[in-house]
Amino acid sequence: MLKKNRSNKIIPITTVILATVLSSGECQITPKKPIIDSSYNADYIKDDDYKKILKKVIEIVVDKLGVGVDEVKPEAKLKEDLGADSLDTVELIMEFEKVFNIPISDEIAENVKTIHDAVLAIQKVKKEEAK
DSSP states (O other): OEEEOTTSOEEEOOOEEEEEEOTTSOEEEEEEOOSSOOOOOGGGGGOHHHHHHHHHHHHHHHHHHOOOGGGOOTTOBTTTTTOOOHHHHHHHHHHHHHHHTOOOOHHHHTTOOBHHHHHHHHHHHHHHHHO
């Protein structure tokens, strides 16, 4: 599914659905919000916590993938733009867990497709851990 963001760029969105089998045997489909909202806009850069996490994520990605720092932008896709394969992605998630001292569930990790997604995932887990 595709949608246009504020700057009229077309971005992919993932819709998660919950299927519930009712006692009558019918199936009820309920759309759920995505775990991570992948749409990126410059407003995120105004958030100090986002900036700190982004800086560290960029350092990790540059180190682990051997890409140039100028290639690692929030909207950069790990696979398509930065050349990460599935093993690289798993290693990045593990490094994020180590550096930020947080557990990232498989469900959240599967939704990390861009640098921005990684920052949002880390923020989300940090908030949950703080509760």
